[in-house]
Amino acid sequence: MTLQGWFLILAFTGILLALAKPVGLWLHALYEGRRTPLHVVLGPVERGFYRVAGIDPAAEQGWRRYALHMLLFNVVLMAFTYAVLRLQGVLPGNPQGLPGLSPHLAFNTAISFTTNTNWQSYAGESTMSNLSQMLGLTIHNFLSAATGIALAFALFRGFARREARAIGNFWADVTRVTLYLLLPICVAYTLFLIASGVPQTLAGVVDVRTLEGARQSILLGPIASQEAIKMLGTNGGGFFNANSAHPFENPTALTNMVEMLSIFVIGFGLTWCFGKAVGNTRQGWAILAAMTILFLAGTTVTYWAEASGNPVLHQIGVAGGNMEGKEVRFGIAASALFSVVTTAASCGAVNAMHDSFTALGGMIPLFNIQLGEVVVGGVGAGIYGFLLFAILAVFVAGLMVGRTPEYVGKKIEAREVKLAVLAIAVLPLLILGLTALASVLEPGLAGPLAKGPHGFSEVLYAFTSAVGNNGSAFAGLSANTPFYNGLLGIAMWGGRFFIIVPMLAIAGSLAAKKHTPESAGSFPTTGGLWVGLLVGIILILGGLTFLPSLALGPIADHLGMIRGQLF
Incomplete structure (x- = not known):
């Protein structure tokens, strides 16, 4: 063990402790459904979602109805992802011409990303097309993370409310968390990763010649955008089989530090949000x-x-x-x-x-x-x-x-x-x-x-x-x-x-x-x-x-x- 190593660990912990309250304040605003500076731009988008879906965000739900809507939402998403993975071979956005997944692998992967597990029984770069990565998997990275935060909000309301029959509205919670927390951070996060050398392209393969004169195919894709929500939403599914050990996912010591911080930052903020919600x-x-x-x-x-x-x-x-x-x-x-x-x-x-x-x-x-x-x-x-x-x-x-x-x-x-x-x-x-x-x-x-x-x-x-x-x-x-x-x-x-x-x-x-x-x-x-x-x-x-x-x-x-x- 070295002093440099301990400095890294203590600096990491110190930065997170400093971020706990600011992140918690933002989360608490979403928990209460209050306006944020982002409502000026994203407020119409939120209201549009509600109109299209026929949802009244002010209509709160008891725990049974909240649970039922959450379960149905996740079952439908899982079925959609299963279909995308099985039909991958005939869908567009597949520059490598990869075939559809087997029934048992598609079943495992669909459940994996629905449940925020992101277990991978496959090598991403040789199994998943760009469309499957973006439509089938990345959508879950956002929505499974938003579901987890929405559920935490529901429990916070259980502790905070008095003689109440409702614990919030599942659809409103998920929408607000996605629009005003996960999406804006991931846009900035993705730009940072691109500037740090992480690829973001719809190209599938680039052929190059090595110093020895051999031909080598380098796999590319929309990596930076998936990497951002993979870390921030505590998802973990890598674009590449080597995951964040791959230089295209995690090229430098700085990206490594930022990726570790992003894994913890919302979790740290939620503790402060809970204290604020219960008044202590x-x-x-x-x-x-x-x-x-x-x-x-x-x-x-x-x-x-x-x-x-x-x-x-x-x-x-x-x-x-x-x-x-x-x-x-x-x-x-x-x-x-x-x-x-x-x-x-x-x-x-x-x-x-x-x-x-x-x-x-x-x-x-x-x-x-x-x-x-x-x-x-x-x-x-x-x-x-x-x-x-x-x-x-x-x-x-x-x-x-x-x-x-x-x-x-x-x-x-x-x-x-x-x-x-x-x-x-x-x-x-x-x-x-x-x-x-x-x-x-x-x-x-x-x-x-x-x-x-x-x-x-x-x-x-x-x-x-x-x-x-x-x-x-x-x-x-x-x-x-x-x-x-x-x-x-x-x-x-x-x-x-x-x-x-x-x-x-x-x-x-x-x-x-x-x-x-x-x-x-x-x-x-x-x-x-x-x-x-x-x-x-x-x-x-x-x-x-x-x-x-x-x-x-x-x-x-x-x-x-x-x-x-x-x-």
Whole structure:
């Protein structure tokens, strides 16, 4: 580890903390439906959408209607994307003449981008046409991210409102987030990437001659625009198979820094927005403090593991840290930081191959997802997932010290606790159940290229990434098969919507309650004790649930490395 590496990590964290309030203020304006400076230009566009769709943005919805509209919207989008991918071979915008995708790959990909997972069982540059990238996939990068933020707004209203029957209007929330947040930032972001050397063209291939005189085809496309929303919306699906390790997606140290910041910036801002929505910004800062502690702890372990290197290689005279699978232009610190950022959020973009990390260095990205993607999490999904843990934490605190289980002025009762437990239990049930299934069935065992603990880690990471809607991969897994495409598709759908519906039910239940002022019997939820309790609850639930599987995978891999064994 070096001072330069630590400076990068601390500078990254400091910039995000400075941006939390400004971004939160903008998000809060959208949460309340207030005018912004962009309404002068985009207001007519918003009103036009409502007229064409026949929507009254002022007509609010109860949680059931909100959930129904959200589910129908996503089902229709998934079906549309499936059709585009299957018909790719006969549609325009296909300069390479690529054929349509197989039924199982189109099914997996359509669900992947609908659920904000962006898991890719394919190499983008040799599988997807420009039209498929722009129409079939990029549209989901915007709308799945907007859906996550809209859902977070709905839960915020549940905490903030008093004796209310409605939690907002799904269509208005999605429209405002897309028009006034994601789209304007991505326009500026795309221009920055183009100026930094990222291609943006409808050309498919450019043929060049190398210095040796050989002919080489360089694949191009609308990369910069997809890269911008891929990062900002915590989507992660790369235009190229190498993802953000490819110089056309992430050419310089500056673009690398900006891409990491864009993954986290909305998640950080949503914590402040929550505090503002419930009338106490200290509540938002407390959540952000807990997230930051977990993030820095994971970064420290990953950076230490990668900087320490592989003792087996040290014994044969190869000194230094672990540079396997990393780009020289980024180095160990930036690669370790990126891996934690992309898995602490539900982004899944990578600038280094996690399969090539040391055992402990690769375990932290895996564990980040297993915690529920709440360290910062996906845009919207991270904060509403974290608030589910907060409901459990305040209930546990009330049991321990005999205080009334209240959170931000709402009594937490049996209904909210049961629904929170139901939502949180989805991840371990799906991750461990599907991993076990793949570990005993012949089609599942044919997937991992490695054997032993590392092969098990590849399977475990795949289902963890799918259920957690992350999308990154440990690599080394042949996932483009009917078995894995089908099972991972089911995992992604369940990991997204089996959590959302109970969460919206909690929002509806809380919105109908009266506000309960803090009293001497209330447990304080803004100080250091509360932050520590939140961190402890998240780690205990994650640790107790997934420790056995981690022991079979990366921990066993690490112990073997110490003994000089390479699997």
